[in-house]
Amino acid sequence: MHGGKKRVGVLISGRGSNMASLIEAAQAPDYPAEIALVVSNRPGAGGLARAEAAGIRTATVDHKLFPDRASFDEAVGQAFVQAGVDLICLAGFMRILSDGFVEQWTGRMLNIHPSLLPLFKGLRPHRQALDAGVCIHGCSVHFVVPELDSGPIVAQAAVPVLPGDTEDGLAARVLAEEHRLYPLGLELVAGGQARLEGGRTVLASGSRTALGLA
Ligand code: GRF
Numbered sequence: 538m539h540g541g542k543k544r545v546g547v548l549i550s551g552r553g554s555n556m557a558s559l560i561e562a563a564q565a566p567d568y569p570a571e572i573a574l575v576v577s578n579r580p581g582a583g584g585l586a587r588a589e590a591a592g593i594r595t596a597t598v599d600h601k602l603f604p605d606r607a608s609f610d611e612a613v614g615q616a617f618v619q620a621g622v623d624l625i626c627l628a629g630f631m632r633i634l635s636d637g638f639v640e641q642w643t644g645r646m647l648n649i650h651p652s653l654l655p656l657f658k659g660l661r662p663h664r665q666a667l668d669a670g671v672c673i674h675g676c677s678v679h680f681v682v683p684e685l686d687s688g689p690i691v692a693q694a695a696v697p698v699l700p701g702d703t704e705d706g707l708a709a710r711v712l713a714e715e716h717r718l719y720p721l722g723l724e725l726v727a728g729g730q731a732r733l734e735g736g737r738t739v740l741a742s743g744s745r746t747a748l749g750l751a
Pocket residue numbers: 550551552553554555556628629630649650651712715
């Protein structure tokens with residue numbers, strides 16, 4: 538803890554638009570978290586410049602420089618521990634983390650996935666949604682567990698699938714909701730209103746619903 542706020546480490550691989558929405562939300566004085574460090578596995582990721590422009594410390598841990606997954610994960614974990622991070626947020630992070638790393642951060646690591654989990658896990662969820670012909674799609678903030686995109690859900694937001702939607706059009710509609718939902722999900726966990734217990738998300742009684750309605 539640091540002045541009552543949870544210290545958050547954000548892991549990115551790309552442009553970092555979800556990271557940017559977390560940075561913006563954390564600027565509110567009463568937000569229960571502060572962004573302590575942004576780490577990218579890709580040198581030159583666009584999100585690094587966005588974080589630096591916001592005055593947030595950044596680091597690059599280039600996965601190509603490590604002999605195996607575990608040693609890369611170890612270097613990432615050390616960077617976060619040295620920065621006094623309490624919670625990790627994966628934001629457009631495109632690597633699979635080792636079971637050991639995930640277990641070390643059980644209940645303290647969140648991800649946002651652009652589908653209504655457990656539907657459409659993995660890559661190209663919007664393509665999967667269009668191929669499945671669903672009418673409702675959306676995004677999910679969840680605790681990270683070793684199995685990909687399978688951890689207990691903290692919050693979800695829904696969007697309609699409209700006639701003629703393309704993969705890019707649907708992705709953009711979902712992304713706008715991600716930018717609203719991730720700060721809400723992090724707030725619930727950092728504020729102690731949602732926690733991982735017995736493999737499930739437990740909401741403190743009376744806390745706001747985890748349904749990300751506008
Ligand atoms: C977003 O749809 C996110 O849900 C997924 O990657 C996309 C890009 O995220 N994980 P960002 O703009 O890099 O935050």
